[in-house]
Amino acid sequence: MKIKTLIINGSPRKNGDTSFLIKNLVERVYGEFKIVNTYTANISPCIDCRRCREKPECVIKDEMQDVYKFLEVCDNIVIASPIYFSELTGKLLDFASRLQMYFSQKYFLHEELNLKSKKGVVLLVGGGTGSSQKAYDTASCLLKYMNTKQIYPLICSHNTDCVPVAEDKAVIEDIEKAAVFLNGSDLK
Numbered sequence: 001m002k003i004k005t006l007i008i009n010g011s012p013r014k015n016g017d018t019s020f021l022i023k024n025l026v027e028r029v030y031g032e033f034k035i036v037n038t039y040t041a042n043i044s045p046c047i048d049c050r051r052c053r054e055k056p057e058c059v060i061k062d063e064m065q066d067v068y069k070f071l072e073v074c075d076n077i078v079i080a081s082p083i084y085f086s087e088l089t090g091k092l093l094d095f096a097s098r099l100q101m102y103f104s105q106k107y108f109l110h111e112e113l114n115l116k117s118k119k120g121v122v123l124l125v126g127g128g129t130g131s132s133q134k135a136y137d138t139a140s141c142l143l144k145y146m147n148t149k150q151i152y153p154l155i156c157s158h159n160t161d162c163v164p165v166a167e168d169k170a171v172i173e174d175i176e177k178a179a180v181f182l183n184g185s186d187l188k
């Protein structure tokens with residue numbers, strides 16, 4: 001069985017730092033990928049209509065419906081984002097708001113989620129100000145909403161204003177180890 005990995009890209013820059021890290025990871029992880037670019041995908045934010053509190057579905061029929069289907073079967077999730085104001089980017093949080101369907105299913109409908117257990121990795125890049133902790137905490141929380149049982153320690157290049165991510169050797173080594181984790185080895 002092929003490993004299936006969902007990658008959620010929160011950067012607006014096509015060939016930016018986040019994209020560089022994603023490309024590096026994709027070269028090392030086996031199997032099939034679905035990459036969602038939150039700036040270009042046709043995915044609207046949650047409008048809090050509250051239908052999902054009555055039925056485990058989302059009324060917004062956009063590309064998120066394909067993501068919900070992929071989430072049922074995928075093995076890995078990668079959240080990759082630049083840090084904006086010490087957080088994930090707004091577009092990534094727009095995407096994340098659609099995970100409210102899973103929250104409702106669990107806490108209002110008291111139903112089990114029909115999602116395979118997953119492993120998760122968080123890739124962050126930042127110019128060099130503030131802390132990456134808040135963004136990592138948010139990403140970890142989102143991973144748990146999507147039934148991620150094992151989350152890899154944060155991988156972050158947090159000095160991109162001075163050192164281009166391509167020259168950050170430590171982060172590339174971290175990516176290599178994260179790929180081993182996603183390819184099957186359990187988190188030690």
Ligand SMILES: Cc1cc2nc3c(=O)[nH]c(=O)nc-3n(C[C@H](O)[C@H](O)[C@H](O)COP(=O)(O)O)c2cc1C
Pocket residue numbers: 011012013015016017018019081082083084085086087125126127128129130158160161
């Ligand atoms: C609106 C905005 C807010 C930002 N806020 C932060 C921040 O809080 N901390 C930080 O280290 N870098 C911050 N940055 C810098 C980006 O995170 C950084 O340039 C990153 O490498 C861009 O990644 P990308 O090329 O993948 O889009 C900010 C950039 C923008 C445009």
